[in-house]
Amino acid sequence: MEFNCLRIRLAAKAMVVASVFLLSHSSFAQTPFYQGKTVTILQGTEPGGSSDMLTRSMIPFLQKHIPGNPTIVSEYMPGGGGIKAANQVFKNTKPDGLTIGRIGGALVANAVLGEKGVLYDLDKFIYLGSPHSTYHWAFLTRRETGVKTIDDLRSASKLRIGAQAVGHSIYFVGRMFAYLIGIKDPSFVVGYGGTELDAALARGEIDARINNADTVLTRNVEFLKSGAVVPLVIMEVPKGLKHHHFSNLPEIESFAKSELERKLLNMVRVFRQFGTPSILPPGTPKQQVEILKAAMVKTFKGTEFPAEYKKFTGDEATPLMPDEMEKALKELPRDPETVALFKKLNGAGPLPAR
Secondary structure, three states: OHHHHHHHHHHHHHHHHHHHHHHHHHHHHOOOOOOOOEEEEEEOOOOOOHHHHHHHHHHHHHHHHOOOOOEEEEEEOOOHHHHHHHHHHHHHOOOOOOEEEEOOOHHHHHHHOOOOOOOOOHHHOEEEEEOOOOEEEEEEEEHHHOOOOHHHHHHOEOOEEEOOOOOOHHHHHHHHHHHHHOOEOOEEEOOOOHHHHHHHHHHOOOOEEEEEHHHHHHHOHHHHHHOOEEEEEEEEEOOOOOOOOOOOOOEHHHHOOOHHHHHHHHHHHHHHHOOOOEEEOOOOOHHHHHHHHHHHHHHHHOOOHHHHHHHHHOOOOOOEOHHHHHHHHHOOOOOHHHHHHHHHHHOOOOOOOO
C-alpha cells in the first residue's frame, strides 16, 4: 500500500514537471519572430523628400501590425532613380524578413525598358503593396489657341506643348497624347518647372500641357472657372476610374487604333499604378512574407492611415494591395514592339508615324 502511494506521488510530480516544461515550451514557441528585432526600410531616395514622408506615414502602423512590434528604421540609398537600392535588395540583402525595400515608381519601368545598371529581376521580388496607385493625366490648352474640341485639336498645327525635360513623365505623356490624338506637327518646349508651366501657358509661351487633374483643381482652379484653360482629354489610372470633376472628358484609349497602342497604354498604366512599392528580396521565408504582407494590408485598410498619409504627403491614399500588385505585374506588356514605341515617344525625335 505504502509502495503504491509512493508511486502515485512520483507520478503526480512527473506530471507537474511535464506540464511546466510543456507550458514553457509552448510560450517560447509562441514568441513572435519580430519581437525584439529591428526591421530596416531601405529607401531608394534621399531623406526628407516626398517618398521619405510617405514612408514615415506608414511606419507607426507597420510597427503596430507586425506581431512582436519590432523597431523600424530607415536607411537611404539614392542613385539611378532607385536602381541602386533595387539592386541592393535583389543581390546583397539577406532574405531574412528584416529588410524591406521601398523603391520609387521607376522600379518597374527601369527593368522593362532595359535601363543601364539594372541587375534585378522583377519577377523574383516579393511585393508588399503600395500606398498610392491611382492617377489622372489631363491635357489642357489655353483659350487663345481657339482649341476647344477634339476636332479643333486635330486640325491645329504646330501646337506648342510644354514640359520639364526630355524623358520627364509629363513630357512623355504629352507626346503620347499628341501621337494618339493625331495632333499635326506639334512642337515640345522643355525647360520649365511644374508651376512655371502654368505661368508659361498663361503668358502664351506654350499652347498646351499635361498635368495631374487633382493639381489642376487645386493650383489652377481660377483658370478653369474663367475658361483661360480648356481640359480636353484625360487618362485614367487604372482604366475605368473616373475623375470626380473631369468625368465627361474622353479617355485617351478611345483614340488608340491598334493592339500595340492599347498595350502601350496598359504598360504606362502599370508603371504609374505601382506607385512606390515595398519589396522583399527573393528567398525570404514564407512565414515572414505572410506576416509582412498581412501587416501591410492591415495598415492600408486601417481607418487611421488615410489621415496620417494625407498629413505627411498632402495626397489621398489609394493603396494597391500585394495580390493586386502581383496581378498587375503578370499582365504588364513587355514585348519589344511596345518597349520600342515607348522609347520613341520618350525621346527627342519626331513622333512616330501611325
